[in-house]
Amino acid sequence: MDVSIVRPIFVSRPTWVPPQHRSGLDNFKKLLGAHGLEPRSVGVTDHPSQAPLDEVIKLMGRCYGAIILGIPQIEVQSGKLKGDEITSPFSLGTEWNHIEAALAYSLQLPVLVIHDVTVGRGIFDRGAANAFIYAVDFSSDAWALTSNISGALAAWCDRLKPE
Template sequence: MTDIFLSRPTDVPENQQQGLNNLQTLLNFAELNPRTLGSTDYPNESPLNEIIQILQTCSGMLVLGYPKFIVEQGLVKGVKITEPIKLASEWNQIEATLAYSSQMPLLIICDKGVSFGFFDRGAANCFVHEVDFSDPQWCMSVPIQGAIQKWKERIAEYNKRKKNETKHTEESKRKLISLKNDLLEMLEKKVYNKKHNQSVNPNFDYSAANLGSGCVSPLSEFLHRNVETAYEQNMRRSGNKTKNQVLNELNESYPDVYAKLVELFDREGFNKEDFDKCFEI
């Protein structure tokens, strides 16, 4: 079963309840599990926070615009209305906005005459289907059946895209961890410690004696791409990454991380915790 968010009122008029029941049966038959705050899920926090949390586990949203308000007298943009205006719940608008902003597949169905916001044609890049919610068989009509099928196909595509994005994110994190370990190993190769007045190997620039107890000098020179030395040539021939390769990969694939390292290495001192924070993305 695929979780979908069903945006609807907690209670609907008695003459429209059977049509809603039939829709929920149809969704279950299509292996779609409708979730609604106040019906299938109950809040422990503010309603908006709960809605956001539920949406994070859903793959699509079905908005049902039941009329909540009927305005018979008044002005719209300064013009007196000539016929009643049906307005759906404000939560329909909020929930639809959250789904639309996250590019989640959206299906909008409303009762005849419901308008404004997402229920106005052209307000969003999705078609608004208008039906008679008092008809118990409204969800069985050919247009609605076809719309649900198309929406379900879009849900499948959405899930596939999300899965690929998650896979890409995991691979990216693994690569970053590998580069971090490579860089850390290089930093610990040679010792530069003012206390012991040890010399610096110019072929390898600076490194840290013990990142755990804090570096005692700036390491900005370490981030300079040095001319390939005999050491780097041997590293490359043995199949190991060279310092230049690691720095290039960091700068190209993770520019934000590289910028943090540049800033950190210009400081007078830092420790392993500071180093690790640079790699948090």
């Protein structure tokens, strides 16, 4: 792989990241850089001059692939799910994860999905889309450095949209 050529990739992630997840995310950005990838995200690296959805579509059209990061944003501790009482707390990523994953999928971009072990539903459910899906502990500083994630990223890079 020629890392002298930098390829932009779309990264779906929240603009706000819990403090305990920031170090691992920084390590992941370094891993992307080592693969010659430039992470691009609306509200993080790119700031909208239009409606956010229009900006996402425009930015994604210039990217070679998409990575969806399911970082906990909403904690569900009680209530009902499909009429049944919630007995085990769980987390949800940002709703933009699902929108951006669907857009990437419709643009036929290679999609890699990585989510915190507490995050579920939608795009984070196995079988929801034909995409690599990995559950990790985002509170670990080293999640991006595991062989599971580095191997998944290498395989995903092989599927990136051609130049």
